Amino acid sequence: MRTVLVANPKGGAGKTTMATNLSVGLASLGHAVALWDLDRQKSSLQWLLVRGEREPRVVRLGDHGPSQQSHRDLAWLVIDSPAALHGKNLSHALKLADKVVVPVQPSLFDMAATGEFLNGLLAEKSVQKGEKQIGVVGMRVDPRTRAASTLEAFLEQFSLPVLTYLRDTQLYANAAFNGLSLFDLPGYVSAREAGQWGPLLSWLDE
Numbered sequence: 713m714r715t716v717l718v719a720n721p722k723g724g725a726g727k728t729t730m731a732t733n734l735s736v737g738l739a740s741l742g743h744a745v746a747l748w749d750l751d752r753q754k755s756s757l758q759w760l761l762v763r764g765e766r767e768p769r770v771v772r773l774g775d776h777g778p779s780q781q782s783h784r785d786l787a788w789l790v791i792d793s794p795a796a797l798h799g800k801n802l803s804h805a806l807k808l809a810d811k812v813v814v815p816v817q818p819s820l821f822d823m824a825a826t827g828e829f830l831n832g833l834l835a836e837k838s839v840q841k842g843e844k845q846i847g848v849v850g851m852r853v854d855p856r857t858r859a860a861s862t863l864e865a866f867l868e869q870f871s872l873p874v875l876t877y878l879r880d881t882q883l884y885a886n887a888a889f890n891g892l893s894l895f896d897l898p899g900y901v902s903a904r905e906a907g908q909w910g911p912l913l914s915w916l917d918e
Contacts, residue, residue: 715789716916717809719802719833722825723795726815726851728755729884731792734813736893737909738916739768743787748773750805751794763891788916798832806838811916812846813875818853818863830870847915848872852880876911879904 718731731747739745747770749756760772771786793805806812812833816826830846838844848867853859855877864874883905887893894902894909 713784713786713789714810714916715791715808717791717793717805717812718815719793719797719805719812719829720814720816720826721796721798721829722822725795725817725822725826726878727751727795728759728792729888730813730815730849730851731756731790732759732888733884733893733895733909734912735770735788735790736768736895737913738788738790739770740895741913741917744771744785745769745788745790746771746773746786747790747792749792751792756792759888759891761891762889766891766896768895798829802832803836806833806836806844809844812844813912813916814846814848814872815851816848816863817851818859818866823863823866827866827870830872834870846872847875847912849875849912850877853877854879873915875915876908878908881905 716734718727718734720727735745735747747756747760757772760770763770773789791805791808797805814826814830816822833839833846836844839846850860850863853863860877867874883894883897883902887897894905
């Protein structure tokens with residue numbers, strides 16, 4: 713089982729949107745996927761309760777985390793992390809992860825908070841040894857815009873790849889109300905957005 717940690721210390725950065733849609737995106741490729749919510753609000757698990765038994769299926773992981781016996785058939789575990797993840801909690805979450813996806817919005821406040829987080833993340837021994845891969849996703853931003861250029865310039869100091877940009881659209885929020893993801897919507901509605909997820913899914917599956 714491979715594990716991807718979705719992390720950013722700032723609330724409202726898009727972690728839950730990323731984690732829920734990423735889970736279904738991987739499941740739609742034929743992978744057996746589980747979702748684990750470390751946040752006290754448990755928004756991802758509330759989404760799963762609304763989702764019910766719809767396909768593609770995403771398994772709910774309990775509060776005690778993965779069990780080698782009960783989850784041995786899983787291909788992917790997606791972890792939705794809480795805000796203010798740092799210190800020992802960050803180190804513990806990193807031990808579980810193979811890859812880390814950092815969603816960030818191109819605003820002054822988001823980039824400031826994310827910058828401190830990335831510095832802490834890059835200081836972790838497992839990251840310095842190359843044992844963990846980190847990728848950044850621009851949230852609520854179109855590529856080839858001034859906001860995207862500003863985000864790219866900000867991230868150059870960390871030498872981290874911007875895997876993709878997800879534009880600002882109500883499709884994600886509207887789908888979530890029904891326990892759905894972007895990947896559950898008809899192609900004529902979601903084709904443009906689904907294409908934006910391609911580079912991220914390819915990076916995870918490398």
